[in-house]
Amino acid sequence: MTARHVLVVGAGPAGLAAARSALAAGAEVVLVDSAEEMGGQYHRVPPAAFGAAHPERLQHHWAPFTRLRRELRAHPRCTWWPETAVWALEPRDPGEQGPPRVHLLHGPADGSGRTRHVLAPDALVLAPGAHDRVLPFPGWELPGVFTAGAAQALAKGERIAVGERVLVAGSGPFLLPVAGSLLEAGAGVRAVLEANPARTLARGWGSRPWQLAAHLGKTGELRDYAGQLLRHRVPYRTGRAVVEARGTGRVEEVVTARLRPDWSVVPGSSRTLAVDALCVSHGFSPQLELPVAAGCALLPSPAGEFVRVDGEQRTSAEGVWAAGEITGIAGAPAARAEGALAGWYAAGGDRTARALPRLHQVRDQGRDFAARLARAHPIGAAWPGWLRPDTLVCRCEETDYAALCAAAREESGAAARTARLATRAGLGPCQARICGPTVGELRARLRGSAPDARDAEGLAAPSSHRRPLAQPLRLGELARAPAPPPPGHRADGGPGSVPPRDPGPELPDDPAP
Template identity: 60%
Template sequence: MSRHVVIVGAGPAGLAAVEHALLAGARVTVLDQAESPGGQYHRRPLEGHPARRGGSEFDRRRRLLAHPRCRWLPGSTVWAFDRVENRLQVLRGQADGSGRQRLTLVPDALILATGAHDRTLPFPGWELPGVYTAGAAQALAKGERVAIGGRVLVAGAGPFLLPVAESLLDAGAEVVAVLEANPLATVRKGWSARPWRLAAHAGKAGELARYAAALARRRVPYRLGRAVIEARGADRVREVVTAKVRADWSIVPGTERTYAVDAVCVGHGFVPQPELAVAAGCVLDAGFVRVDGAQQTTVDGVFAAGEITGIGGAVTAAAEGAVAGCAAAGGKPASALIRARDRALTFAGRLATAHPIGPAWLGWLREDTIVCRCEETTYGEVTRAAGDAACPGSHALKLGTRAGLGPCQGRMCGPAVAELCGGTERHHRPIAQPIRLGELAARTEGEPE
């Protein structure tokens, strides 16, 4: 009998895993919280707004999920994983709706492709209405054709800022500038190292060049070595203060410049979503899930692919997903898949070197700067608690200040709070996603046929 592979996440990594698990003869169940597959990268526009690119990808996705050995379960949230009985607990339905259906799945192999979410560093005023993460801005512009504002500044770190700016322009916004916090020397060091290996990433380099050319045609300035250090406004953001920053992201005095805007889009890369991996008992390295050459985690039968193993973009995620899908189905990944995965991982290394997070960003903060928006915990409160001998360790510090313990459970402020608290550990929670008490008590249906 063929193996049953459950894949959590239908982004580039999850879809590649589906394809190669099916090729290896497995039965596949695919779950995603969204109603449509593709993840953030392959987000499908609204009906009536055809995609400018990626039509063939939509067709491929449809074919995969319609395969007779594939079960597609959209709108599904995996809220717990019982590592003893190898059971996934699933809720189907709108996250904020009632009457969600409870399901239990018992796979032969599990692939976690849960992806990542935006990393946004706090700065004075970042809690104002009109301040958006890069991912949220792109989701609205690309998926809904809605611009976050009429006059928008895009800032942060990493090449993701370029497609976000293009999506905003396509949605009708005026993008006043795109600011990359890392200076030219840092960016050049990452992308120009071992130039003879760049040929392997010609497609990705061409894509970035196309985005840059599109911004240039529309006369959108692209500035290196500048960052947003403050947002101002009473009821919402009305202006932002930017400054030139050094390689460590410390502010160069006297270089401040103010832009009048009605929205600002900030993104400083991505952080993984490893809650289910932690629940499964997988070992993490610097917050990412540790995997071997076949994408298997430290737990037998549990594989991981995509951004939860390292931030490398859609191509890297898909390459990892292909290896994971084949291995999880019981096959031996072909050497071509392994080589493609390894080449993609070198791109991830360049990305990390070219667009790091400078440690001196803490100098942007003031005593009253909110670092945890859910609990309204300020930078001053966190730093005072960190110096209190009665709060030893980051876990005790978080309990004392409530930083990172609000409704979002640290998804917005987690990395920043961890850095301020001097720790990066993640604690296992039996419930990985929010669930109502009534849903917890409801009857659980068996594994779908």
């Protein structure tokens, strides 16, 4: 018997848990992340060069995180590659078994001197996470308008407070930790606006939400954030949203308005508020380009598309497992349980391991949490009501709503591809990461059909997540021969040759380390 080679993409809560349990099952593990530090967005840590004596002061669940980080760094069968971007997944040759070959670039972000690597693992665990979804509104392209995630990343990772009079707006429980991070960094937070009315929140979370939060170890966090808002006298308002940002060259004021449950604007309810920064998040977009490139089937849901997984976190693509936010937005505790399961099964771990029932239970609670979260913080169908003809929908190409409407009216607007060409929406540097879901939704509504239901004949169904190059790379890097894989790992599809180093694997039973 030889050790399984498991490649884990993403070192957030899901990826770290996956690496840990794959190691516990006896696998050789390579863990990669585009950042320099482990932790992902949830455990966003200040850079090592800051020499922070007390990084734990910005973190929840810090001690178990640092223990796990130490364990993974020191583990003889674990190779940790920071600053590593997966730029392509390449299907195996016909007749070859296993997940796609993984093309990596290792080195400073977007640099031209990065090292190329190609790995051919026995199993691939995808845990790339999610980023904020921000719906367009007039003025959202102004400097000083940030995603909520940006405000938090800057506060925790750079120690920068984005403003002195900041408004946090959008939908979802994530707005609370963002406000918390801003306050900690010394920013003034004028208010936190939740677009959904209190009734939607109450109905969505359902009975005994606190019990659920307790199961998932979230109670303390929620209590901390609520206490912080109270101490700083920051109002939390429901049923209110930012419908416009204004300013010359930067955001100077915002217009907020009362929303009905479907997010239509209540006439006469608008107010203006002077701000120097606005932080917005209407939910999360899972980072689906790698699962889509790997051929994983997606599952549509009211909250958007996610990767479809079975009870063992296995995707529809051979040798590919998925964990964390790409399977549903459920937060860190669920991501850890999913990661632990994905890593264990990907490594060929024993299906009778004693810790499995508990992990499955926590994962299922996480799915319940995700379902409630989606019900409590939906995006109201009437949100396009705040768009104006000149509101930018695609930030990169500056495609406005009027252009999208015109393209949809024309005959040539019938196919997603031709529409993209006509409007250029989604063709800019971000490759539709920001506007993709929004453009798809608006086009469908304007044409009165399901999103991208039909397309040019003979071409694959379009998806805004299809990016043949998952990350930008430079021609010079492409021309260079790949460097060898880490010791014990393969770049080709041949059989493994590394014997397991410590038999008798045991799965740790604490899913939330």
